[in-house]
Amino acid sequence: MKNQLRHLSLTTRLSISFSIICCTVFFAIGLLSYHNMQHLLAKQRDQNLTARVERIEIFLQDQESFQILVQHPRLYENMLGKEDNLLILKNQQLALIEINPLKVHIPDMAESKTITFLDNQSEFATTRLAYKTVVFNDQHYQLIAGTQLDEAQSTLDQYLWKLILYSLLGIVMASLLGRWVGLYLLKSLNNLIEQTHKIQGTQPHQRIEVKSTTxxxxxxxxxxxxxxxxxxxxxxxxxxxxxxxxxxxxxxxxxxxxxxxxxxxxxxxxxxxxxxxxxxxxxxxxxxxxxxxxxxxxxxEHSDYIIEKENIDLSNLILELVHYFEFLAEDRLMRFVLELEKGIQIYANADLLKRALSNLIINAIDYGFEDQDIVISTKSTENHIDIEVLTKNVFIDKQHLKHLFERFYQIESSRHAKAKTGGLGLSIVKSIMMLHNGEATAYNTQEGIVFSLKIKYLT
The missing domain is CATH 1.10.287 (Helix Hairpins)
Structure with missing residues (x-):
């Protein structure tokens, strides 16, 4: 089933889904309407029976009317106007009025001072009964009124068939409308698919242009x-x-x-x-x-590449590197100026961090001017630590800054004087920072070019 649905278009799936939703909604509304209609008919039937019992009770309050009703029960039968209606007035000895043309079985009924309703039998009931015990001339009479259930059931059956017909028409119309709406809304998506198919590898600068309504x-x-x-x-x-x-x-x-x-x-x-x-x-x-x-x-660059990290005193690590590169700097009459914030602890891989800083220091020595300072500074902020290497009086054009950390990228004027890393030094720095969830950047200041390493406290 899943494989079959997988081959259907999104429009077809939406139409089917919308049809299922419509079926569910119409079925729920129809079921509620049917039960509500059933309840209303039952309530109306009980109200009619109540009115009938109350009318007879009014007759019983008048002696003369009562005698006429007892002597001529057909009068009230004609007043009822329906052959399937039922009316019985009886005491313990005899039935004074008995209108029961369909010979409905009347179950035993206890005395009740209020109007009480029941069916003539617990299963497959045919008649709804209402009865009440009334007192007239110091005698207790049981007044019973009834009506057949067939009429209400016939009305319910007609209502049910109309509900089914209208629901089917509604489902069909809603499904067709949903199909049309789906086609309209997904038209731009189909256009997007067509344009995507047209993109070729020979046209790398080609872009998608879709006029969409969604x-x-x-x-x-x-x-x-x-x-x-x-x-x-x-x-x-x-x-x-x-x-x-x-x-x-x-x-x-x-x-x-x-x-x-x-x-x-x-x-x-x-x-x-x-x-x-x-x-x-x-x-x-x-x-x-x-x-x-x-x-x-x-x-x-692989996400599963894992490095071992430890807590490192950043100042000690930088001092160790500076001591190692002092002789190279002295050969070019260059000096290290340290502006280190004390007490900075960093969670990183010591060997990789040394390698990144070494590449920056070698870069500063190779491309810096003689008799100039190389300033190494650290600064801690709320979320991260900045390590900056400033090469004084050396500036790089703005168009080159964003490419400096790319592999083998060399500024043309200095291609003949490459660093000792084979054109990959700054790219290695960037990779090491990525392994530490940090970043490497370069920017010009009034004093010179600054290479900055930014590492978060917990990486």
Missing amino acids: VEVDKLSSAMNAMLEKIQINYDQLARFSEDIAHELRTPLNNLMGQTQIMLMQSRSQQELEQLLYSHLEEYERLSKMIDNMLFIARS
Whole structure:
């Protein structure tokens, strides 16, 4: 059944669902109406019987009228006007009035000072009875009035058939109307499906344009366009990545092939061959480093990649790194200026955090000017911790800032002076921050370019 429903269109499903709802609603309304009609007829029947008993009671209050009624019971039978009606007036000895043309069985009745109702038999009743004990001339009389149930049942049967007919007509009309409304409301959705089918991989900038009358379809088309935009961005990044990685791999490979070809042109001494091998080893190490970095980035992008974390004193970690890189900075006459907030504890992976900060420090040393300061500062806020590395008097154009953390992205003017991470240093920083549910950003200040790491307290 589920497989069959799966092949039905949304319009058909909505029509079927609407028809089922209409059937349920009409059935419930019809059932309530039938029971209400049954109750009204029963109430009206009892009211008629009550009025009949009260009229006879009025006759009994007048001696002369009572004698006429007793002597001529047919008069009241003619007043009733229906052959199936019943009226009996009796005392303990005899029946003074007995109008019972259908010979209905009258059950035994106890005395009752109020009008009481009952059926002539507990099962398959045919007559509704009302009786009351009245006192006249110091004698107790039992007054019984009755009417047949067939008339009310006939009215109910006619009403039931009309309910069924009108309900069926209502269900059919509501189903057809629901089908039409479904087609109208889902017209824009079908147009969206058609336009989606028309999108080809050869037209990456193509977008969905649907004139819709429903908010949901507008939201869906906007969401799909946003998804296409993200796909386009990722596609562009992948294309740029493919181009950059080809460039990065081509350079060391060309060096290896060129050096080897030159050496093979003539016989070489053992010392020259050793120098060639050392040169090749450097290129191999560069390729190995690049591959390791790419593998790390690829693994870190998986949601199931888990890292071990611990509480770390941030100031001690930064001081350790600064002490390690002091000699490199001194070679370029650069100084570290530390503005560290004391007592900051951070929950992170120490090795990865060191790697991220090391990449930023190496970046600052490689691209900073000689005899300038590298300012490393920390600041804690209510929700997160900021770690900033400022390279003074170095500025990056605004159009490059949003691409700095992409793989192999290099500012053209500095492509010849790459860092020691094979063009993946800042991308690794971004990946490490993602593993810590943090973020890495870069922005210009009046003093220079700032690379900022933002980590939440509990990540």
